[in-house]
Structures are given as C-alpha cells and as structure tokens.
Amino acid sequence: MSQVGKLGYVDSKLGAPTSGQQTTRILFNTIEVPGTTSSLSFFKNFQGLTDGQTNLTQNKLDSMESMVIKTIWLAQFTSANVLESFGGLVQQTLSIIVGNQTVVKNLPIQFNQGVNGQAFDRLHENAGVITDDQAATSTAQVIQPVEIRLLTDIVIPPQVAFEVRIESNAGVYGTGAVVCALSGYGKIFSAGSSF
Amino acid sequence: MALSAQDKILYVANKLGLSTLGNMQGSTGAVYDVDTDLSGQIFSSASRHQNPGVTNITENQFEVNEALLVENIAFYVKDGNGDTLNFQNVYGSSAVIVYDLIIGNKRTMKNTPVFGAGSPYTFANSGVTSDGGPDAALSSYSPRHQTFLEGAGILIPPQVQWYVDYRIFNVVTGATIAATEETALGCYLFGTRVLLNFNTTI
Numbered sequence: 001m002s003q004v005g006k007l008g009y010v011d012s013k014l015g016a017p018t019s020g021q022q023t024t025r026i027l028f029n030t031i032e033v034p035g036t037t038s039s040l041s042f043f044k045n046f047q048g049l050t051d052g053q054t055n056l057t058q059n060k061l062d063s064m065e066s067m068v069i070k071t072i073w074l075a076q077f078t079s080a081n082v083l084e085s086f087g088g089l090v091q092q093t094l095s096i097i098v099g100n101q102t103v104v105k106n107l108p109i110q111f112n113q114g115v116n117g118q119a120f121d122r123l124h125e126n127a128g129v130i131t132d133d134q135a136a137t138s139t140a141q142v143i144q145p146v147e148i149r150l151l152t153d154i155v156i157p158p159q160v161a162f163e164v165r166i167e168s169n170a171g172v173y174g175t176g177a178v179v180c181a182l183s184g185y186g187k188i189f190s191a192g193s194s195f
Numbered sequence: 196m197a198l199s200a201q202d203k204i205l206y207v208a209n210k211l212g213l214s215t216l217g218n219m220q221g222s223t224g225a226v227y228d229v230d231t232d233l234s235g236q237i238f239s240s241a242s243r244h245q246n247p248g249v250t251n252i253t254e255n256q257f258e259v260n261e262a263l264l265v266e267n268i269a270f271y272v273k274d275g276n277g278d279t280l281n282f283q284n285v286y287g288s289s290a291v292i293v294y295d296l297i298i299g300n301k302r303t304m305k306n307t308p309v310f311g312a313g314s315p316y317t318f319a320n321s322g323v324t325s326d327g328g329p330d331a332a333l334s335s336y337s338p339r340h341q342t343f344l345e346g347a348g349i350l351i352p353p354q355v356q357w358y359v360d361y362r363i364f365n366v367v368t369g370a371t372i373a374a375t376e377e378t379a380l381g382c383y384l385f386g387t388r389v390l391l392n393f394n395t396t397i
Contacts, residue, residue, distance in 0.1 A: 002346075003345065021301065022346065023305065024304065024307070024343075026315060026342070028308045030366055050370070051364065055308060070345060071315050073314060075310065077366065083288035139284050140284075141288050141313075144336060145310070145312050145313055145314065147316075176289075179310070183315040190301065
C-alpha cells in the first residue's frame, strides 16, 4: 500500500477528514540544555521554544491534519553551535508513541551515526567516513546527523498526542540542544472551496 | 502503484481545466532565485534580478502551458561576489531555515525546517571538502540543504504566482539570524518540467 493510500485508509478508519493539501511534512522539536540523562522525550515540551526550535505548539496535529512518518532525524549541538555525535557514542534506543500505542519500539539509533559505519539504510553513503581528526567547528562539520528511514508507514492521525522517546544508560547530550525531526508525507488544512 | 510525475501533472491540469497541457513538451528543469532584497521571500522579486547570475526566470509565474512539478526544494547562499556557497559553511551547523512554499494563495509547504547540519534526507550526501592535495584526508562535510518531496511532488501550474517565504534561526538559542548582502539566501526548485510546444497548435 502506498503512503497516500495508507494515510487515507487510517484517516477513514478514524473518521478523520480526508481532504486537504497533500504535501511533504517535517515536524521538529528541540530540547535545550539536555545534560546527561537516561531518557529524552521529544514533542512533549513546547514552552519557551521559538519558531526556530519547533514548528508545533502542542504534541498533536490540528484537527484537519495528519501525516505518515517516513524518516527520523536526530542532531545534537554544543552551545558553540557545533554538531556532535548524538548522545556521545553510547548505545541508545528510540520509541515513538502515538496515542496509547507504541508504534516504533526500542529501535537502536547508534548504528546510524556516521563514525559507526553500520547504518540501516544502504543509501547512507557517508556512513563510516573518518576525518583527519581536525576539530569540528560550527562551519566545518566532521560528522552527520543521525537519520533513519523507516520501512513501514507510521501514521500520526489528527488530534492524537504523540511522543518520541530516547533511552540510554546515561547519554551525554551536553549543554547546547538536541533536535528531533519527523519527516514524511502529510496533509495540511486547506479551505479549498469552503471559504 | 505510485502516481508518476506525468500522471500527477495531468491529474492537476485536468482539475484546473488545462486541457492542452498534456500536448506540451515534457522535460526536466529547475528555477532559482536569491533573496537579494533580504525581504524574507524568494522568487517574488525575480523580475528585478540579473539573469542568469541571480535567477533564471523573468517573473515568478510560468507562461501559458508551462509548468513545473516540484520534486526537490534546495537552499544555498550567494555572497557579494556572486559565488554560490553551502549554507552550513556560512551560517553554521545549528542554523535552521523554516520555510513555506506558497502557490497562488495556497500554502503548499508549511513551516518546513531545513537544518544547517544537513537535513533531513542527507543519506546520499557526497558534498565533501578536503584539506588540499590529491591524497589529503577528508576534513569536513558540506551537508545537503534540500527537501525531497514525498510522493509525486507539488505542481506549479501555468500563470500562477509562487514564492518561498522563509526565516533563519539558531536552533540552539531560538534566536532569529538576519541575512546580509554577503549571505543572501537562494533557493532552487527542481523537478519535471512542462515546456510550451507549438507543434500541435501552429
């Protein structure tokens, strides 16, 4: 089933509107000064974040909007704006919870850091490139963000709370910020001929 | 079966009553422009820009029976010398572009982030830089700043104005970053193109 078909199928099962502008949708959320912790929850706290740190105001989509998650993207920045390995190099797992259901469960993310060279996706061309140990700066980036392409279409329906949870044994996330983006196909509200 | 680019063009053309679009020349194309006015909009002032140094369009709408199915939206920086630069190399890894694509009076891409660190869809990134010399070790990446559209893309029909509305932020602090004339933001839209074909009409 295509992503378009799956989104339409789930929306119709839930009685959600199926009209709207079809588009590519990327949701993102930032956690400031995460420090060292064994658990991070993205898309849970929006207080104090600007439009450059999240593009949602609550942990659910609007009543006329829904999306299919195709890609998960994770990045960690220092307070000096340098991209660094997400959570250091320790093993971490990712879960996505939609409503009261876990739709991605304990997916390991560490293999998808560039230095590991064992990314799930065979298109991850740069996995495993090792630099000449030059110190990274904000404008000279020596690693890549974590990115995982999902094999199945995960639907976020309208008005249902969702959350991305990262778990580790004391991951070091630093004093800058960590960002999670969910990318995929979606529908956004369109008045069409009704206004 | 997934919808092909050509099918999508014809589907939308049919909805809009553009009955002759299917007789035109199918092609591959890209349009680009730079926000040299620092107005926060790209393409809307293309008619005033140098061609092809800054843009390759004379106005931000296609002529009769021409269209573009947008399949890739990409961002870059143009400096005062007219050089095209990588966004991350200028603004840094933590910069993020948040943009909308507006076609006619409809927002078709909504608050979409493009991260300086490379974002999302960096899988096939091969934009590497070396520290000089043919056998020099890799010293840094130049990430991609593109949105590859899921599905068949979004159609810009003939005779309808479009533009990209954007802001640049620091994702760590949340602060807005102002572009300058030395760091003007550019954008290209790439995809399946429909070109006017006179063969069947003249």
